[in-house]
Amino acid sequence: MQAGRNVLGTSAPLDLSGDPRRLRKERNVRRLFLSAAVFTILVSVAIVLSLVGEAVAFLQSIASEIDEGLGSLMADGWFPRRDRFDLRTIIWHTLSVSIIAMLVATPLGLGAAVYLSEYAKPGVRRVLKPVLEVLAGIPSVVLGYFALRFITPDILRNLWDTTQQSNLMAAGMGVGILIIPLVSSVSEDAMQAVPRALREASYGLGAKKWHTSLRVVFPAALSGIVAALILGLSRAIGETMVVAIAAGATGGSLLQLNPLYGGQTMTGAMASLAIGSDQVAGGVAAFQSLFFVGLLLFLMTLVLNIGSERLVRRFRQRY
Amino acid sequence: MPTRLEPAPVMVERMVSSDPASSPSTSPESAPVIFDIRGLNVYYRDFHAVADTDLDIHQNEITALIGPSGCGKSTVLRCFNRMNDLIDGARVEGRVLYHGIDLYGPAVDAVEVRRRIGMVFQKPNPFPKSIYDNIVFGPKVAGWKGNLDDLVEESLRRAALWDEVKDKLESSALDLSGGQQQRLCIARAIATSPDVVLMDEPCSALDPIATYRIETLMRELKERYTIVVVTHNMQQAARVSDRTAFFSVDVGTQGQRTGRLVEYDSTDQVFTAPSLKETEDYITGRFG
Numbered sequence: 001m002q003a004g005r006n007v008l009g010t011s012a013p014l015d016l017s018g019d020p021r022r023l024r025k026e027r028n029v030r031r032l033f034l035s036a037a038v039f040t041i042l043v044s045v046a047i048v049l050s051l052v053g054e055a056v057a058f059l060q061s062i063a064s065e066i067d068e069g070l071g072s073l074m075a076d077g078w079f080p081r082r083d084r085f086d087l088r089t090i091i092w093h094t095l096s097v098s099i100i101a102m103l104v105a106t107p108l109g110l111g112a113a114v115y116l117s118e119y120a121k122p123g124v125r126r127v128l129k130p131v132l133e134v135l136a137g138i139p140s141v142v143l144g145y146f147a148l149r150f151i152t153p154d155i156l157r158n159l160w161d162t163t164q165q166s167n168l169m170a171a172g173m174g175v176g177i178l179i180i181p182l183v184s185s186v187s188e189d190a191m192q193a194v195p196r197a198l199r200e201a202s203y204g205l206g207a208k209k210w211h212t213s214l215r216v217v218f219p220a221a222l223s224g225i226v227a228a229l230i231l232g233l234s235r236a237i238g239e240t241m242v243v244a245i246a247a248g249a250t251g252g253s254l255l256q257l258n259p260l261y262g263g264q265t266m267t268g269a270m271a272s273l274a275i276g277s278d279q280v281a282g283g284v285a286a287f288q289s290l291f292f293v294g295l296l297l298f299l300m301t302l303v304l305n306i307g308s309e310r311l312v313r314r315f316r317q318r319y
Numbered sequence: 320m321p322t323r324l325e326p327a328p329v330m331v332e333r334m335v336s337s338d339p340a341s342s343p344s345t346s347p348e349s350a351p352v353i354f355d356i357r358g359l360n361v362y363y364r365d366f367h368a369v370a371d372t373d374l375d376i377h378q379n380e381i382t383a384l385i386g387p388s389g390c391g392k393s394t395v396l397r398c399f400n401r402m403n404d405l406i407d408g409a410r411v412e413g414r415v416l417y418h419g420i421d422l423y424g425p426a427v428d429a430v431e432v433r434r435r436i437g438m439v440f441q442k443p444n445p446f447p448k449s450i451y452d453n454i455v456f457g458p459k460v461a462g463w464k465g466n467l468d469d470l471v472e473e474s475l476r477r478a479a480l481w482d483e484v485k486d487k488l489e490s491s492a493l494d495l496s497g498g499q500q501q502r503l504c505i506a507r508a509i510a511t512s513p514d515v516v517l518m519d520e521p522c523s524a525l526d527p528i529a530t531y532r533i534e535t536l537m538r539e540l541k542e543r544y545t546i547v548v549v550t551h552n553m554q555q556a557a558r559v560s561d562r563t564a565f566f567s568v569d570v571g572t573q574g575q576r577t578g579r580l581v582e583y584d585s586t587d588q589v590f591t592a593p594s595l596k597e598t599e600d601y602i603t604g605r606f607g
Contacts, residue, residue, distance in 0.1 A: 122407055125505035201504070203405060205457035205511060206434030215460070220447055 041067040054291030061285045073150060078264055079252035080273060080286035084244030089255040090293065093168060094265040097243055100172025101179060106229060108176075109183030113225075114210040116184070116193035129185075136181035148176030152246070156260065166248020166262035174242040181234040190224020191217050223311045230308035234301040240266060240267040266293050324495075349376035353515065353545055354399060358598035361394050363406065368394045372413075372580045374564060381537060381546045383556035383586065386566030387601070392549045395566070396517050397545060398422075399435040401429040405596060427486025434461055437508035438528045441520040443500035445492035445507070450475075451483050453492045453503055457511035477543075478506035479536050498529025505536065509544065516540065518548040522555065534559050553602060556586065563589040 014086040062085065064300055075084035112132065114127055147170040156163040156170055163169070194217050218225070248262035251272065256263035265271065270290050354376035361369040368392035374448045376382050376399075384392040394403065399421060403409040422432055434457075445453050454471045463470075471488065475481040480502040484495070494505055501521060508516055518537075522530040537546055537559050550556050556563050564583040568576050580600045582589060593599045 148493075195444070197440060198446060200402065200405065200438075200440060201444045201446065202456070204400065204402065204433055204438035204440070205460065205507065206430050207457070207460045208430050215456070216446060274458060302491045 007077065011208040016253055045131060045235060047185040048298070051291050051295045054288050055112040056294040058285060058292040060287035063264070065285065077252060077254040080289050081251070083285060084252070085285075085289055086255065087293075087296075089253060090264055090266045090269050091296075092255060092257075093247070093253070093263040094237055094267070095266050096168050096259050096263075097172040097175060097239075097247065098233055098236040100169060100259060101176035101239075102229070102233055104173050104176025105179045105183050105236075109180045109228070109232065110187055110225065111186040112180070112184040113191060113228075114218070115212050118209065118217060119190045126252055128187075132181050132184060135177075136185070138178075140241040143174045143178050144171075146177075147171055147242060147246035163260045164248070164262050166246060168243075168247050168256065168259040168261070168263050168265075171243040171245075171265075172259065175236050175239045176205060176244055178280065179235050179240060179275055180198035182235060183228050183232040186228035187221070190221040193224065194220045213268055223314055227308035227311040230304050230311070234304035234308075237304070238267060238297060239300050240271050243268040266297050269293060321571075336518065345469040350380055351378065353378050353418055354547075355416040355419075356395075356414065357416075358400075359395065359398060359415065360412040361391065361398065361403065362412075366409040367573065367577045369578045374543060374580060374583060376547055378545050379541055379543075379558050380561040381548060382595075383560035383563045384547065384549045384566060385551075385553060385556045385563060386578070386581075387568060388551075388575050389578065390566035390568045392564075392566045393519050394578065396519055396547060396549050399515065399517055400433050400438055402433075402438065404429050409430070409441050432512055435513055436515040436517060437506050438513060438515035438520045439501070439508050439521050442524050443497055443504050445495070445500050445503050446489065447493055450490045450492050450495070450503060451488040453507050454510045457507060462509060463511075474510040476504075477509055477540070478502045479532065479539075480506055493528040496529070498525050498532060501525060501533060502536065503527070505540075506531075509540070513544065515545045515547065518546065520549050520551060523551060530555070553590075557590050560586045562586055563590060564595075565601060567597060569602070 009084065021121055062083070072083055072085050073085045073087050074262055078089040102293050111123040116129060116132075120128060148166070149169040151166060151173050153164060155173075156167065198220060199212055207216070212222060244266045244267070247268055252269075253262065253264040270293055273286060273290050352375045354374070356372060356374040356376075359369060359372040359374070360367070368439050370397060372391075374395070380575060386392050398411055398415050399402045399417075399422075403411060411423055417432070417436070420427065437457075446456065451471055454474050456468060458465075458467070458470060472485075475484060480499060484503075485498060491499065495503060496599075501524075505516070505521075524535050525533065534555065538547065540546060541561075548556075548560065562584065563586045565581045566578050567581045568578050570576055582593060582595050584594070588594075588599060592600060593602060
């Protein structure tokens with residue numbers, strides 16, 4: 001290089017400090033994106049804080065203002081406007097809907113995933129996968145009415161004629177249909193991530209397709225598949241619209257062990273307090289109970305999501 | 320497309336390339352032929368991967384397939400147990416006779432083929448299961464009834480791995496070293512009692528000591544099995560194989576690369592006195 005000449009060929013001293021206007025612009029763009037991220041986090045924190053605050057207020061007010069005190073959390077049934085807040089009732093109904101949903105979604109979702117990942121030819125997969133994902137886009141209110149107007153009268157009533165108009169079984173099946181795409185899509189991704197070399201090893205040993213799918217690919221993808229099921233479960237626990245429409249029991253419900261009868265789930269209870277003639281407003285214990293139940297729901301799904309996150313990470317590390 | 324395969328161009332090709340293939344000039348003539356390949360052409364959709372290859376594989380010998388990248392040697396190997404079936408759009412034409420039966424005939428089930436013709440891959444690919452479960456996988460899916468413990472021991476002994484793993488058969492195969500994993504894959508392949516073991520660059524992911532052990536093992540295994548090995552490493556072909564097939568690649572007018580067999584003979588002949596200049600250039604490192 002010639003002395004005194006910079007990269008542009010002029011003899012001015014070499015200056016690599018950069019254009020200050022461009023640097024300022026970079027900084028501003030960075031601040032813009034940072035503020036979006038911070039705003040999102042602040043909103044989440046605010047939501048959690050308001051949940052916790054109202055939930056504590058709820059516990060305080062039932063402890064001080066209601067005759068039974070905290071005993072009303074174990075009262076007979078969930079009737080918030082009559083100060084009966086039996087958590088066991090709505091938690092059991094939520095579990096019962098979720099279990100039914102998983103019984104529907106697990107075989108169908110995993111079956112679809114194995115088919116798409118292992119059996120479908122690429123052309124078929126290109127068509128079927130988006131179709132399955134369209135199912136994920138069906139508004140849950142539609143599935144709620146599907147459960148109420150089709151599953152209950154045309155399926156359940158034919159099987160058991162004592163089935164109530166609104167019942168937990170139909171809601172559970174509706175929620176199950178709702179989460180099939182989630183279960184199948186996440187577990188199909190897990191199966192696709194199983195290295196091709198393992199499939200070749202299996203075929204090279206003379207394994208048939210179903211042996212390869214079930215004994216090699218499925219176990220290798222197991223933690224991802226379990227994560228998919230946990231995500232499905234947490235979605236089922238949080239699902240509101242389907243149970244609000246199909247599981248019924250406005251106003252409150254008694255503990256119902258038979259899923260063919262109506263009952264309120266945690267989300268159903270919250271929805272019914274927020275709308276229509278059961279609507280409640282600030283200050284009273286019934287209103288505050290919304291936040292207490294909301295906090296419980298939040299904690300349940302949080303634990304499930306963290307669990308599935310861990311499983312997925314462990315799966316990624318394996319190969 | 321099929322018109323390309325009419326006999327006329329094939330004949331031209333043969334005169335130049337594979338004449339030596341039909342008459343190996345020296346060495347073990349006695350070993351019976353178990354694979355008789357005639358006019359093999361492989362396509363991946365529109366891509367002509369291998370053209371007009373004729374090859375005989377002899378029993379209880381090690382046959383090495385060598386050549387530069389993209390010459391189709393792995394593709395040819397994967398025709399021997401129909402592994403190309405797994406690739407969407409792959410098409411095989413010509414005859415691949417195995418003990419006189421065309422492997423691509425209508426009545427042949429690829430699963431049956433692969434139970435007789437095992438395969439070891441470039442990168443060790445044990446299942447994420449225990450050592451024991453890796454070995455018994457093949458026999459189990461084939462519905463084999465017998466003493467699995469004995470089978471595991473015998474397979475591992477033949478693969479020269481038994482002494483290193485006999486105390487940890489239940490631990491994960493993924494905890495073994497790369498060389499041990501590859502010997503486990505060999506043990507797994509021979510646990511199904513195959514007739515032929517195909518090896519697709521079995522040592523390319525291994526260090527020299529592990530490579531040496533695999534090569535020693537290959538020489539032992541040929542007493543019982545017929546081995547076809549694809550290798551990038553010419554010294555390896557010279558060290559272990561009885562016959563060597565040299566493939567090369569023709570680049571077409573639009574840059575399409577088609578592999579073809581150039582010379583096939585006893586390994587001694589190919590490495591000491593190749594009959595074609597092209598082979599000699601490759602062997603001596605002037606090309607490829």
